[in-house]
Amino acid sequence: MTATGANKTGNAVKPAEADTPKPVQSAASAPGQPAVQAVQPVASPSGSLATPAAAQNEEWPVEKQLLHLRKRVKEAEASLAFSNQQRINAEEKLHQQSFSLAGPARMHRRHWGLIASFVALVLLPVAAVVFYLVVLAQDQFQSTTGFTVRSQESTSAASDLLGGLASFTGSSAASDSDILFEFIQSQEMIQAVDSQIDLRAHYSQHWPSDWAFAIWPDATQEEMSWYWHRIIGISFDSSSGLIEVRAQAFDPETAQAITAAIVRESQIRINALNEQARSDAIGYAQADLDEAVEELKAARQALTQFRTRTRIVDPKADIQGRMGVMNNLQQQLATSLIEFDLLRGTVAAGDPRLKQAQQLIDVIRERIDIERQTFTSTNTDTGAVGEDYPSLISEFERLTVDREYTEEAYRAALTGLALARDEAIRQSRYLATYIKPTLAQEAEYPKRFLLVGLAALFLLLIWSILSLIYYSIRDRS
Secondary structure (H helix, E strand, O other): OOOOOEOOOOOEOOHHHHHOOOOOOOOOOOOOOOOOOOOOOEEOOOOOEEOHHHHHHHHOOHHHHHHHHHHHHHHHHHHHHHHHHHHHHHHHHHHHHOOOOOOOOOOOHHHHHHHHHHHHHHHHHHHHHHHHHHHHOOOEEEEEEEEEEEEOOOOOOOHHHHHHHHHHHOOOHHHHHHHHHHHHOOHHHHHHHHHHOOHHHHHOOOOOOOOOOOOOOOOOHHHHHHHHHHHEEEEEEOOOOEEEEEEEEOOHHHHHHHHHHHHHHHHHHHHHHHHHHHHHHHHHHHHHHHHHHHHHHHHHHHHHHHHHHHOOOOHHHHHHHHHHHHHHHHHHHHHHHHHHHHHHHHOOOOOHHHHHHHHHHHHHHHHHHHHHHHHHOOOHHHOOOOOOHHHHHHHHHHHHHHHHHHHHHHHHHHHHHHHHHHHHHOOOEEEEEEEOOOOOOOOOEOOHHHHHHHHHHHHHHHHHHHHHHHHHHHHHO
16 A cells, blocks of 8 residues: 555545554553553565654755654653653652751740859859959969978998987988978967968058958958968879978068068978987987996896805806815825825834824815815805805806896996987988079969959859750640
C-alpha cells in the first residue's frame, strides 16, 4: 500500500497520518503518569524492517519532520510539568501534616525579671567592687625576707670521750626552723613587733574608708592576731628549713621595718634557745661531776676504814711478806732435817746434839703451823689480824675496784664539764639571713584585676544557680 492509496471504506488517508507510528502506552507506566510512546518499526520499501526515524527520513519532507519534533518536545514539556506539579502537591501535603513553626520571640515579664536580677546581683556588685578597689582601697607595699637556722658542728676532741653526752648541747636545725615558724605566728611575736612599731596606729589610719584592708583602732589582741595572719605571709620548707616572710603595709618603710623586727626577734629567740641548751648541758655536766665526786669520796673513805680496821695497808703485800716467811721457814726446816740425818749417822743415840737438832726441827715445824693458821684463823694470839685472809683480800679487791671506777667516772665528769663549757663559749646555732628585708618601690597590693575577676566570677555563678533554681521550680509548678 502506498501513501496515495485508499482504505477499504473508500476514504482517503493523509500521508502523515497513514505512515505515522501510533503511540503505545507502556505497561510499566503508573496510572496518572503520561504515557511513554513506543515507536513500532516500519517496513521499508525493500521489505526489511526499519525504524520510524529512518522511514521518515526517507519519505517525509523536512517541514513535516520539524513539526513532528516540535510535537514531541511539547509532549516532553507537558510530562515534566506534570511531574513538577505532583512534587509540589506532595510537598504541600507533607507541610500540612508537619507541626507549625514557632512564632517570633517576645519579651515576657519573667525575662525582664531575669535581666533585673542579673543587674542587681552581678553588674551592680561588680561595679561596687570596682569603685571600692579603684577609689577607696589604699595601695599596699610588700617587704620580703628569708632566713634559716644553721647549726655549728662541734670539732672538740673531748666529744670522742663522752659519746652521746655532746648531744645535750644542741638539736637539729629542722626542729629549730619549726619552732621559728610557729613563733612568727604567735602573739608573742605580735607583741614584740608592736612594741617597736605601733601596728594599730599604722593599720587603722585609713579606717573606716578602707574597711576591707584596714583594722579598727580599738582592736583586741586576739583581733590583732587575726589581722596579723592577713598582712604576714610565711613560706616554710620543712626539708631544707628555709623560711621566707612577706609583710604588707601602707608604706614601704613600715613593711621593711616589720620584716627587720621579725628577723631580730627570731635571732633573739634562737639565742635564747642556745642559752637554754648551754645551761642545760653545763647543768647536766656539773651534776654528773658532783655525783662522781661524792662517789669517789665514799670509795676512798671505805678503803681508809678497811686499812684502819685491819692495820694492813695492802693485804696483797702483807700476804706476800708472810709467804716469804713461810718459804724461809721451809728452807730452814729442810736444812735442819738434813743436818739431823747427818748427825744421827755419826754420833751415838744419846748424844745431846741429836736432842738439840730435834728440838730445832720441832720449833720450826710449830712455827710453820702457826704461820699457816694466821691465814685462816681469827685468833689474834697467834699473830693473825682477827679476820681470815681470803675475806680480807676479797673485801680489799672490792673496795679497790669501787675506787678505780669512781676515779674513772670522776675523770669523765671533769671532761664532760670541760666540753660543756667549751660548747658554751661559741654559738652552736645561729640565724642565717639569705634575703635581707627588702624595700618596695611600687605597690603590689591589692590585686585589683584579680579581685574584680574573682568577684565577677562568683557573682555570676551565684546568679546562674539562683536562676536555674527559679526556672526549675517554675517548670515543676
